[in-house]
Ligand SMILES: Nc1ncnc2c1ncn2[C@@H]1O[C@H](COP(=O)(O)OP(=O)(O)OP(=O)(O)O)[C@@H](O)[C@H]1O
């Protein structure tokens with residue numbers, strides 16, 4: 001057995017966090033990753049969700065180009081076996097971004113993790129592996145519940161990014177969300193912080209927007225990012241062609257204008273998220 005050196009410096013690690021389903025978590029993981037990669041940075045997305053939406057957008061078959069998956073790596077880490085996390089990474093999977101694939105049996109990890117809390121730390125140790133230290137950013141997409149999979153992400157990252165939609169029920173789970181954040185911060189990851197909270201899928205002339213902004217500011221204070229993402233059908237259109245909004249081109253000029261606006265919106269949000277790391281020691 002060889003010793004693998006784990007280091008405590010290297011990539012800035014971000015988890016996309018909100019237990020509500022369909023609030024643009026995976027879309028945000030992708031757009032944030034591509035926007036950062038466009039600034040000449042090396043970015044890895046870790047897709048901790050058996051739905052594997054990001055892998056599918058990238059048009060990757062389950063084990064294409066990889067010999068391992070996150071599921072297998074976590075088991076090896078827990079058994080102190082040798083492994084190389086890059087064996088589960090599809091390099092340049094989409095728009096210059098690398099993706100660590102999850103594996104078809106990832107759904108089982110939730111119950112396994114409940115049985116073995118050591119799995120929570122296994123993910124943290126895995127992300128600190130030397131073989132991932134060349135990344136500038138690691139972005140972890142999460143499933144839409146506050147189970148142990150999400151908790152293990154929060155334990156492993158520096159900051160969370162929270163997208164909120166503008167529906168009436170958007171804030172229903174916010175107490176549970178904050179409780180989970182605080183619990184992980186107190187018990188497992190004292191340095192855990194928020195990189196930013198922002199609104200997504202904002203309808204044109206949405207009369208509820210001022211109310212939502214007030215509520216977000218009340219709850220999240222300085223973490224609320226003023227830039228937001230409008231509702232834009234182009235996201236679905238891009239998805240149908242296995243593309244991100246950064247590489248998709250619409251033939252309809254109105255749609256193309258909206259897609260370009262969505263890119264600018266995600267770029268502004270990304271700038272704020274990058275700024276949140278300035279001065280913090282990671
Ligand atoms: N700004 C937007 N405008 C319109 N549609 C959007 C926008 N952002 C995301 N979508 C679409 O909404 C759907 C849900 O988005 P996404 O999969 O990113 O959410 P999620 O939070 O990851 O969902 P889940 O909880 O299932 O993981 C997708 O079909 C996506 O293309």
Ligand SMILES: [Mg+2]
Nearest residue numbers: 025026049053
């Ligand atoms: Mg998702």
